[in-house]
Amino acid sequence: FRKNVEDFTGPRERSDLGFVTFDITADILNGKKCIFDWNVKQLFVYLSVEYSTKNNALNQVVLWDKVILRGDNPKLFLKDMKSKYLFFDDGNGLKGNKNITFTLSWNVVPNAGILPLVTGSGHVSVPFPDTYEITKSY
Amino acid sequence: QLYYQVLNFAMIVSSALMIWKGLIVVTGSESPIVVVLSGSMEPAFHRGDLLFLTNFHDDPIRAGEIVVFKVEGRDIPIVHRVIKIHEKENGDIKFLTKGDNNEVDDRGLYKEGQNWLEKKDVVGRARGFLPYVGMVTIIMNDYPKFKYALLAVMGAYVLLKRES
Numbered sequence: 001f002r003k004n005v006e007d008f009t010g011p012r013e014r015s016d017l018g019f020v021t022f023d024i025t026a027d028i029l030n031g032k033k034c035i036f037d038w039n040v041k042q043l044f045v046y047l048s049v050e051y052s053t054k055n056n057a058l059n060q061v062v063l064w065d066k067v068i069l070r071g072d073n074p075k076l077f078l079k080d081m082k083s084k085y086l087f088f089d090d091g092n093g094l095k096g097n098k099n100i101t102f103t104l105s106w107n108v109v110p111n112a113g114i115l116p117l118v119t120g121s122g123h124v125s126v127p128f129p130d131t132y133e134i135t136k137s138y
Numbered sequence: 139q140l141y142y143q144v145l146n147f148a149m150i151v152s153s154a155l156m157i158w159k160g161l162i163v164v165t166g167s168e169s170p171i172v173v174v175l176s177g178s179m180e181p182a183f184h185r186g187d188l189l190f191l192t193n194f195h196d197d198p199i200r201a202g203e204i205v206v207f208k209v210e211g212r213d214i215p216i217v218h219r220v221i222k223i224h225e226k227e228n229g230d231i232k233f234l235t236k237g238d239n240n241e242v243d244d245r246g247l248y249k250e251g252q253n254w255l256e257k258k259d260v261v262g263r264a265r266g267f268l269p270y271v272g273m274v275t276i277i278m279n280d281y282p283k284f285k286y287a288l289l290a291v292m293g294a295y296v297l298l299k300r301e302s
């Protein structure tokens with residue numbers, strides 16, 4: 001799957017806030033078979049970013065999520081999506097950060113049994129710009 | 139004959155206790171089986187579902203995982219998903235949770251002034267689940283008469299059972 005991102009950072013109070021837009025094209029399978037076998041009730045799909053900053057060696061933020069119920073199509077074809085949740089850093093580590101990695105993952109929720117967390121193959125890394133976007137105040 | 143039956147009963151109770159304590163050790167969690175109490179994780183989990191947890195110390199907490207945690211000072215375990223983590227090089231981690239079915243994150247549930255959860259607040263990670271089975275616990279909590287009736291029936295059964 002691939003993601004295209006357009007982004008800029010803006011400071012709020014004292015932490016960096018990132019804005020991204022993305023496209024997601026994905027087909028969720030279990031190996032070569034359909035992911036929805038007799039024991040799969042639903043999928044909880046989420047897009048997360050992972051990056052490092054001076055403050056924290058590892059940061060992960062979930063930007064967007066969606067529930068795919070049994071019977072729905074496990075293919076995603078979304079364009080120009082905005083993140084559902086605010087992408088705040090713990091500090092000012094987004095400005096000029098060269099490596100923000102986007103990954104799509106999903107939680108398989110069975111009718112009964114084990115709850116696996118699966119990460120999709122393929123991921124996209126993008127950099128954040130070196131400057132803040134000036135927001136107008138009224 | 140009565141002595142034998144009382145002994146039998148005591149054996150059953152202590153075996154159950156041993157199994158429970160064994161589970162606590164094996165999973166690393168103080169409460170390896172919890173009942174979902176609210177609808178905040180629907181449609182994945184509903185009130186009454188049973189969750190099986192592990193809490194291994196070396197298991198890292200990562201975004202997307204379903205954790206069961208307790209807010210400092212409260213006894214009620216909450217089952218929600220981790221949506222944000224910030225981990226330092228030495229392994230110190232702070233994270234934020236949110237119920238799938240909730241509009242906002244859990245900051246409103248945390249202690250006054252608390253913005254993040256830490257490893258010590260985690261009771262365990264949800265690894266498996268069984269639907270509906272936990273309803274029995276909820277019914278017993280809401281209707282104590284039912285609990286006593288159940289205990290009476292179980293006690294009567296064990297004491298009246300005849301070894302052939």
